[in-house]
Amino acid sequence: MNGIILVLNAGSSSLKFAAFAAAKGVLTLQCAGQVEGIGATPRFIARNAEGETIATEGWAGGGAPASHAAALDAIITWLDGMLDGRPVVGVGHRVVHGGPDFSAPTLIDVGVMAELQDLVPLAPLHQPHNLAGIAAAAKRFRGVPQVACFDTAFHRTQPFVADTFGLPIAYHARGIRRYGFHGLSYEYIARRIAAEDPVLGSGRLVVCHLGNGSSLCAIAGGHAQASSMGFTALDGVPMGTRCGQIDPGVVLHMIDTLGMTTAEVTKLLYNGSGLKGLSGISGDVRAIEAEGGEAAERALGYFAYRVRREIAALAASIGGIDALVFTAGIGENARGLRARICDGLGFIGVTVDPARNAANDAEISHDGAGVRVLVRRTDEERMIAEHTLGVLAARG
């Protein structure tokens, strides 16, 4: 299968893309970028494979895209000039929710689209945008296979105890489960570790995907066993603006006693909590660290404490830990937070070499440590491209 695999990730106000050249089963990144600010003040930015900015557009002269379809047109028009006439042979889409049944990347047809539409109530803030991206691409690339790659799919190997809540069992059957998210990132990391070191890859990993959205995943034998995220992407550790784990009684109290509407509570839990809510500064770790002081300390201290707790809990869920892996914006870069998170985990064998951590080495534990502590860059776009290629190859 030779040609271009286009990866699309449609968010509420952004459309991210990456173009990979596929030749003899090998994928080579050509360029990536996004239109952000759709519906407000759209901006286009594209980077080459080295991450250097190669194009920007602010549409100051008018003609700014006002929808995902228009943003896709803008991206395609720009890509046409980049790809030297090489055809797009497949489009891979990031889809946040695959529900209980989609446990693998799936070729999209009318029936699949209808099933994905039925899952909108499970992810009302994200799924509609993902589906808008698919609809726009299907129209723009008639006849080109479209593949849905799910953030939840990797977690479908979780045992029942990790997949359920303590509710009457009928609710589990109705889809109220711990789905887990960031699955494409975890799958990429699990495969990468296995490729680097097959023995470690078949062992027990706890992976910390710490970005604006953060979660952790316990992986054993290459398969997901438990996630810090549950029914929605609100659960687990605190995030940039999301609260993380919270007693559901707090939500009831806000509605019943404080008189807040569900819309107000939703906004608070998704957009006004976590690092932003606790610090009052920002949801961005760099901004909080730059500001410093007591409020910054409060937010970063809580973040490190909750992530540390979750690491130990997930290690317990898989009977121990062979490697701890940090990834995503915070995990890959925030040395101070990494050290804080690991401080106190010596009892499960996790320790960090300060010099290696400060140098942002790929391995930040001491030589011969019982638990290897690794830093790896995640690449969800490549994972989607690989899945898309796999589905196309299987289709023949």
Ligand code: ADP
């Ligand atoms: P998203 O979930 O939107 O993909 P990212 O994975 O890009 O987010 O992570 C963004 C977070 O990573 C922000 O809190 C940002 O401050 C943090 N981050 C990125 N680089 C650094 C750095 N050098 N030091 C500390 N934090 C960083």
